[in-house]
Amino acid sequence: MRDVAVIGIGMTSFGELWRTPLRSLWAEAALAALDDAGVDSVDLITIGCMSSGLFTGQEHLASLLVDELGMAGVPAARVESACASGGLAVRAGFAEIAAGLADTVLVTGVEKMTDVDGADATYALGTAADAEWEGFHGITFPGLYAMLARVHMATYGTTREQLARVAVKNHANGLLNRHAQYHLKVGVEDVLQSTLVADPLRLLDCSPVTDGAAALVLTTVERAKELAGDRPVVRISGSGLATDTITLANRGALAELNAVTLAGKRAYAMAGRGPEDIHLAEVHDCFTIAEIMATEALGFFEPGQGGPAVERGWTAIGGKVPVNTSGGLKSKGHPVGATGVAQVVEIATQLWGAAGQRQVEGARIGLAQNMGGSGGSSVIHILEVV
Amino acid sequence: MRDVAVIGIGMTSFGELWRTPLRSLWAEAALAALDDAGVDSVDLITIGCMSSGLFTGQEHLASLLVDELGMAGVPAARVESACASGGLAVRAGFAEIAAGLADTVLVTGVEKMTDVDGADATYALGTAADAEWEGFHGITFPGLYAMLARVHMATYGTTREQLARVAVKNHANGLLNRHAQYHLKVGVEDVLQSTLVADPLRLLDCSPVTDGAAALVLTTVERAKELAGDRPVVRISGSGLATDTITLANRGALAELNAVTLAGKRAYAMAGRGPEDIHLAEVHDCFTIAEIMATEALGFFEPGQGGPAVERGWTAIGGKVPVNTSGGLKSKGHPVGATGVAQVVEIATQLWGAAGQRQVEGARIGLAQNMGGSGGSSVIHILEVV
Secondary structure (H helix, E strand, O other): OOOEEEEEEEEOOOEOOOOOOHHHHHHHHHHHHHHHHOOOOOOEEEEEOOOHHHHHOOOOHHHHHHHHOOOOOOOEEEEEEOEOHHHHHHHHHHHHHHHOOOOEEEEEEEEOOOOOOOOOHHHHHHOOOOOOOOHHHOOOHHHHHHHHHHHHHHHHOOOHHHHHHHHHHHHHHHOOOOOOOOOOOOOHHHHHHOOEEEOOEEHHHEOOOOEEEEEEEEEEHHHHHHHOOOOOOEEEEEEEEEEOOOOHHHOOOOOOOHHHHHHHHHHHHHHOOOHHHOOEEEOOOOEHHHHHHHHHHOOOOOOOOHHHHHHOOOOOOOOOOOEOOOOHHHHHOOOHHHHHHHHHHHHHHHHOOOOHHHOOOOOOEEEEEEEEOOOOEEEEEEEEEO | OOOEEEEEEEEOOOEOOOOOOHHHHHHHHHHHHHHHHOOOOOOEEEEEOOOHHHHHOOOOHHHHHHHHOOOOOOOEEEEEEOEOHHHHHHHHHHHHHHHOOOOEEEEEEEEOOOOOOOOOHHHHHHOOOOOOOOHHHOOOHHHHHHHHHHHHHHHHOOOHHHHHHHHHHHHHHHOOOOOOOOOOOOOHHHHHOOOEEEOOEEHHHEOOOOEEEEEEEEEEHHHHHHHOOOOOOEEEEEEEEEEOOOOHHHOOOOOOOHHHHHHHHHHHHHHOOOHHHOOEEEOOOOEHHHHHHHHHHOOOOOOOOHHHHHHOOOOOOOOOOOEOOOOHHHHHOOOHHHHHHHHHHHHHHHHOOOOHHHOOOOOOEEEEEEEEOOOOEEEEEEEEEO
16 A cells, blocks of 8 residues: 655635636635646546535536546546545545555545525535435434534533534634634634524534635655655545444434544554544534534543533643644535545645644644534544654 | 455346335345355445435435445445446445455445436436536437437448447347346337437437446455355456546537547556457447447447447347447446446356356456446446456
């Protein structure tokens, strides 16, 4: 198996980009990554996208997007695992290079969620749950995560204020990221007084509906060393995938995220690392409770200690293990297919020491955790400076 | 790169299976393949599906389907490239084993196209074309392939009767396949007198709307030798992907399928084989013209000679290079995400010598060619007896 490195990154600003169609968003991020890497050809393009069919009436992105980039002919593949589609695109590119089937891969993620033809965003996102056993009965994602929050609060005593502190931290980080959808200082009281969406979750506990795209160029570590220039070479040392039951009703326990625990174990094992080695992480904070549960599932904190950890500032920049320095899904925005790729963009930026005001000092090992549905799938990557 | 073999196959009967939901179709094929392989655990499940979102209001099949199989936890990934989604699922499984990321993979394809919630089949299939430059203006797939047929006829003199002979041959083969949607003897006159759909294509030139699923178990050649028993070990010796412009309007030439030519070159190069080495092929005959163009793009016949070849019986069972012994999309049916996997099921069955009345004598090397949209993407695999 060949070692794989990140040599280029690109992303659009995230936001409600009414005037920009999916293909243009995608091309902006793709071209930025190719330019950043200094390469003008690739052997494969992978595309993470949850539901261009429902959002925009367009499937077959492999052909659409290579064409948009003027690269017709180049192999391309779209992958989907709901909101973990971006992480799966990273995995697909990683696997092809590791196998020796490709030397250089453009890994991308995109979602166009506003100003679209077809279904509304809530319906389209709801197709990440079990249509027959959850969706058709009226439950939507804020409701599913509200149930997880209730169980976590009842099991471990996690407090409403601890949830709010996730939003406060991530909005503070997002203020330092020019690509973030929101540049908005948020206090604990702002969260507690925002509109109730699904008890106990309020508007400021929820990630937004977002348009955006993100891209990476991956190649072998060998080639990366030739191209790196002044930048440290950052390789993907671990990659883990896992699933869980799609319905909450089928799970044995609801206070934990089994798919994250399992994918984490697989990624740690491949990298020969453990939670104690991780200097920073991007985790899938689609709702504030999800960040708390993810930091526990990844082993950063004991079960039930994710809430206290955020309260003590352990996950803030400068804390024990900074989480979501980019602003996370909460503040940076959540174009669902792009999110998993954008997480790796942030980790690579940090490991290159190029994160500016939000730089984590001495960061050499980082982790990106992407998740689909209410934890039905998860994709985790560990990156480290060679 | 590790060598990869097929050790199990399974598929549902294809047809209008009104009472069977997507997840049940899929599980039937998946369990059949696991049983055929004699394994009860896998490291990864790949799922080819074009548009479960538009057809059934369900995305996130990775989580839904592992759950249905009682295998929650196992890594899973859905891939999509319109009607080439099944071929892409084969490629994804092949890449993970080749890389050493997985030892045994369950490769699956599924589509539920009838009796569904949401959009009708013609709209959903239309999302494989460029929504903004083709779909929104009203063109559908029979129209796109009718234009390709017109150009082919004008360029090479391909005749209306040659198109009909593709349907006649494939329906004759389908009569010998118990999984086929149609068991129907069709004559040239039947095709020529069937309802006009998009001039020059008639109803019997078109593949149908179909429900169905297909599955394979892949593993290393090393493990396959241990498990094979009396069956010959069949390995995947070549895998090629390619794209073309999504719109017909952007192509330089319309009498050829560039994505097929390119993907074929890549697969032949990996296998160290050429068209003259292929004993039989499953090709993507979504319309009769597509089979003729594919046999030319794959190099079985010179450009313009695909029509005369079918007329001379060269692609029939017993001919120079039997094509679509399974009945093809035309007679076996075309559940779009399942098709690319079902093609490999047929090739493996033939190479094992287990194809019964439709057996191609002495078949040791076969090829499966899957295609998305109007040729915007193609995935090709070459299989051979070790």
